[in-house]
Amino acid sequence: MALYLIAPSIALVGAGAVLAARARFRLRRIDPVRIGVDIVEVRDVASALASPRAERYLRLVYGAGERRDCSSPGFGVEPSRLAARFAAKEAVRKAIGGAALEAPWTSIQVERGPGGEPLVRLAGPAAAAARELGLRRFAVSLSHEPGYAAAMVVATR
Amino acid sequence: MKERIRRVLDDHGRLPVSAGILEDEANLYSAGMTSHASVNVMLALEEEFDVEFPDEMLTRNAFESIDSIASSLTTLGVS
Numbered sequence: 001m002a003l004y005l006i007a008p009s010i011a012l013v014g015a016g017a018v019l020a021a022r023a024r025f026r027l028r029r030i031d032p033v034r035i036g037v038d039i040v041e042v043r044d045v046a047s048a049l050a051s052p053r054a055e056r057y058l059r060l061v062y063g064a065g066e067r068r069d070c071s072s073p074g075f076g077v078e079p080s081r082l083a084a085r086f087a088a089k090e091a092v093r094k095a096i097g098g099a100a101l102e103a104p105w106t107s108i109q110v111e112r113g114p115g116g117e118p119l120v121r122l123a124g125p126a127a128a129a130a131r132e133l134g135l136r137r138f139a140v141s142l143s144h145e146p147g148y149a150a151a152m153v154v155a156t157r
Numbered sequence: 158m159k160e161r162i163r164r165v166l167d168d169h170g171r172l173p174v175s176a177g178i179l180e181d182e183a184n185l186y187s188a189g190m191t192s193h194a195s196v197n198v199m200l201a202l203e204e205e206f207d208v209e210f211p212d213e214m215l216t217r218n219a220f221e222s223i224d225s226i227a228s229s230l231t232t233l234g235v236s
Contacts (some may be wrong), residue, residue, distance in 0.1 A: 016229050044171065044193045053200040060215070061196065083193075102216045105196075 010042040034135065035092030037089040045086065048155055061086065061105040069112055070123065083149035084142040085110045089151040092120055092138060100129040110140065120122040120153065130155070159167040159234060162226050166190075166206055186217075189235045195220045203225065208233045 018157040058067055058077070062085060070081035080099040093100045100108075103126035113119045119139035122130055130136075135155040141151045159181060166176035170185065171194040179188060190198070198220060203209055210219075210229065219229045 031220075038192070040191070040193050041171075044197060046192070047169070048197050048200060051200050052204055055195065056203075056209075058199055086193055102218070104212065104215070147210075 006134065033095075034095045034133075034155045036077070036096075036153045036155070038090035038092035038094065039148055040083040040087045040090075042080045042147055042149060045083045049077065049079055049082075061089075063106050063109040065111055066109055067096050073151045079145050080149055082094075082152060084144060085149035088118065088120070088140050088142060088153065089139070091151045091157075092122070092126065095138070095155040096126065096129050096135060098127050098129055098132075099104045103129065110142075158227055158230060159223055161186060161205055162230075163201070164203070165201045169201045170194050171197075176223070179223065181227075182222050185223075186221055190220075192217075194229055198226075202230070206230055206233075206235045208235060216225050 021150050048054065051057065062070070062082065066082075066085050067077060070085065072075045086105075088110045089105055092108045093103060104124065106127040107122065107124040109121045109123075111119045118140050120140050123140070130138075134157045137156045139156075141152050141156045163176040163179075166172060166179075166185070170176065170190045172179075172185070173189045174222060179185075185195070196216070199215065208230065210233070214229050214232070219225055
């Protein structure tokens with residue numbers, strides 16, 4: 001009698017383990033790399049900076065480090081550099097997808113590495129959404145042209 | 158209220174068409190509004206209606222249509 005009860009339980013546990021392993025394998029196979037790209041018109045950023053709510057815009061969208069990195073003596077904050085960071089944030093959102101599309105702008109920040117290279121730092125909802133997908137590494141490339149800024153992000157496990 | 162929202166969209170939404178021809182429930186992102194334009198729209202709405210959207214209302218969905226914007230503004234006491 002006991003054997004009859006235990007055997008189906010073992011079978012169920014075994015089936016669950018197989019399904020979980022298959023799900024993990026499928027996730028690895030489908031999403032080893034995710035990409036995101038975005039382009040921003042610099043005049044849109046300049047427009048926000050010229051608005052009566054410029055200070056709110058800066059604090060709502062950019063972290064203190066980003067605001068500092070995008071400023072230079074004599075010129076103040078530079079719209080083209082902010083535009084590149086905004087493009088990077090949107091590219092990260094696209095690369096992660098799902099809940100990250102609703103993540104606050106400041107939960108995705110672009111910092112400067114030791115050699116001046118841009119680095120992505122995630123916090124809060126954006127970090128949680130990335131963890132959910134097992135995405136741990138984000139490479140970002142920024143580009144400027146007069147009038148436009150663009151960013152591309154490659155996210156990997 | 159929706160006419161004022163449409164004016165803000167025409168001035169800041171960077172839509173390829175006038176907001177006047179969009180249905181209230183039309184998806185503004187599908188109509189061509191970019192992410193940054195939605196931020197500019199949000200700032201202009203705050204100025205127009207003298208309100209401040211709390212953080213929890215600053216979502217992509219809250220600005221996806223004239224209806225959803227009106228709903229958010231109504232929640233903030235705008236009539």
